[in-house]
Amino acid sequence: MTYTLAELADLVDGEVVGDPQLSIGTICSLSAPVIDGITFLSDQQYLDQLKTTTAAAVILQRGHLDLCPVSALVTDHPYSAYARIAASLHPVAEVRAGINASAVVDPSALIDASAEIAAGSIVEAGVTIGKNVFVGPRCVIARNAQIAADSRLIASVFI
Secondary structure, three states, rough: EEEHHHHHHHOOEEEEOOOOEEEEEEOOOOOOOOOOOOEEEEOOOHHHHHHHHOOEEEEEOOHHHHHHHHEEEEEOOOOHHHHHHHHHHHHOOOOOEEOOOOOEEEEOOOOOOOEOOOOOOOOOOOEEOOOOOOEEEOOOEEOOOOOOOOOOOOOOOOO
8 A cells, every 4th residue: 555645644643844745655764765665763873874864755853854865754753653654554454263274273272253373373272362363374372372362473473
C-alpha cells in the first residue's frame, strides 16, 4: 500500500515540509534508505545520518528541520508517528482460524478456535494457545507452553 506524505501527515497530525504528494510505500532507516521509504529521527546521536539520508522523507521534530535534506513530516513525537505509519504501510495479516493439515497437534493441547496453526508446525502436550494467535510455518511449541492471546510466531520459532 502507498500513501502520499500529506496522507501520512493527516494520519499522525503532523505537518509536511516539502512535497506533500510524495509517494511513500515503505519504511526504512536513515542509514539504509529506499527510494519510496520514510524514516524517522528521535535520537540526537543520528544527526549525522540525517544530514546525508536519501530516504524519500523523514519524520522529525521541528528543531531538526534545518538539517534535513529531503521532505519532512514534522511532529512533536517522531517515534510514535513512525510506529503508526509503519502499521499503516505494513498491516498485520488477519489470523485465519484453523489448523493446517500438515501441522502435528497433541490431542491434549488447548487451542482457541480463533487461532491459526500453519503448515509443518508442532504443538506438544499440555500447550495452551489463546485467542487470535498466529503460529507460523514450522514452529514448535514445546510441552506445557502457554501462548497469550494475539501473539504472532512468524516462522520456525521454538518455544
